[in-house]
Amino acid sequence: MSPRYTPILIEHFTNPRHVGMPEEADASGQGGGGPLCPDDMAYVWIHVEDGRIAEIYHKTLGCPVAIASSSMTCTLAEGKTLDEALQITPDAVVEALGGVPERKADSVVATEALHKAIEAYRAAHPTEAEP
Amino acid sequence: MDLASIRADFPILERTIHGKPLIYLDNAATTQRPRQVLETLTAFYSTYNANIHRSPHLLGQEATELYEQAHENVARFIGIEDGGEIIFLRNTSEAINLVGTSLLRPESGALQFRPGDEIVITVMEHHSNLVPWQVFCQEVSLRLRVAGLREDGTLDLDHLAQLLGPRTRLVCCTHISNVLGTINPVAEIGRMAHASGALFLVDGAQSVPHMPVRVEDLGCDFLAFSGHKMLAPMGIGVLYGRRELLEQMAPFLYGGDMIAEVTLEHSTWNDLPWKFEAGTANVGDAIALGGAEDLRTGQRLIGAVDYLEAIGMAEVRAHEATLIARLVEGLRTIPGVRIYGPLEKERRAAVVSFTVEGANPSFVAKLLDEEGIAVRAGGHCAHPLAQALGIAGTVRASPYIYNTPEEIERFLTASEEIVRKLRKAL
Secondary structure: OOOOOOOHHHHHHHHHOOOOOOOOOOOEEEEEEOOOOOOEEEEEEEEOOOOOOEEEEEEEEOOOOHHHHHHHHHHHHOOOHHHHHOOOOOOHHHHOOOOOOHHHHHHHHHHHHHHHHHHHHHHHHOOOOOO | OOOHHHHHOOHHHHHHEEEEEEEEOOOOOOOOHHHHHHHHHHHHHHHHOOOOOOOOOOHHHHHHHHHHHHHHHHHHHHOOOOOEEEEEEEOOOOOOOOOHHHHHHHHHHHOOOOOOOOEEEEEOOOHHHHHHHHHHHHHHHEEEEEOOEEOOOOEHHHHHHHHOOOOEEEEEEEEEOOOOOEOOHHHHHHHHHHHHHOEEEEEEOOOOOOOOOHHHOOOOOEEEEHHOOOOOOOOOOEEEEOOHHHOOOOOOOOOOEEEEEEEOOOOOOOOHHHHHHHOOOHHHHHHHHHHHOOOOOOOEEHHHHHHHHHHOOHHHHHHHHHHHHHHHHHHHHHOOOEEEEOOOHHHHHEEEEEEEOOOOOHHHHHHHOOEEEOOOOOOOOHHHHHHHHOOOOEEEOOOOOOOHHHHHHHHHHHHHHHHHHHOOOO
């Protein structure tokens, strides 16, 4: 818990990375919108090449923490193998942002969406070899 | 109807949202107001504003006349002759609360609800026609019975018939579901209610603004509706009640203007409809709803009702039926979209609710907003209905007189695009 938005969080909120709804993607996932924080939602789209996340996009509707977390989640996930990307936890995202002031629930929407996208990808490509 | 000239009457339609022309499809929540109605508000407050009833001055007399005419005009709009049967309140919720509150009071005599009495509603009621009855039933040990749905999103009349019995005192039913768009066979339900000796209340919030509605055709004892869903300002609503009942019924709120004589020990009540309109009324908004004419100068204050009558309610219904048919047809062809409620346009009014497989309805609505398209998402104040359908909520598009076929096409194109992207690889 940090008392205010950190400079990293403000930077990711005002200039969020990986924003977009791509025309083509290999898989997508949705996060948030649940009872804990109904107004924060994220969609994540991934392109997978050779078992790694080659491209990742998100569309996030929510508070600054949700948007910055989505931006950071995608930043952390880009280039990783699917297994590595599944290791990106909300805590890891919060830590990378230098902490969030409150309502930690807002920071989970993108990791939830990312994990669902990876699950969807694996369901669609059950036999594909991964590094 | 001349769509271009209608649109020119609505200043808000010139707005852009996120840099795109506004497409307003949230009319089941509230409509926009034409400049004529806005001008009536300005005219009232700049020319006629004074408190009504018992005013010794001309200004007060003029305001009183205009306010009383507004009652008469709203009466005419729903096909009745007696302006005393039109009570101005804040909205549909307040109108329904009036009926319940009054019928709980001993002063309502033979009409008073007694422990063990039963009230029948339907699962497709808006919270405004559910929550009051829920609470009143708990307060005085009444029994609330709820009629369910058929598979096709229409009301299960057989189930409703089973619920009616000797203790049924009141049947309450929405004319049109604000979620499903289902047009309920209210006349038939009214006959069933009356045959079992019950009174019949219709929630007309989604019907009176959208189609010809005549009390006689509905066969109802009470009809509640809101001005803000039919071009009038927020804060003015209507309860129609049959005179014979209203005369027997206890007042709703007590205080100024609703009395005939007052002593420190006892008060008697004013004539209809004033008996039910306690305190200073919402005169300006009532005139903006009903319209009125200054009989001295001939100045016409155009009300929402005048505006709709000039188009013709049958025309309004026909225009919306065309738009809705295209909406339903277009949405059905988008993979992953599911539409709720009846598909035939004869049984559906100007509302279409849908879900997108795997997508949160609020997310879809917010993405549509980025395209300048205003729709609603969620449970639409009818949460038990969503529970009955087994869903968390829907996206709801609801057109009105100013929506164009081109706007519907833009909505469908935007929806298709959004759904395609959201469902990618799902």
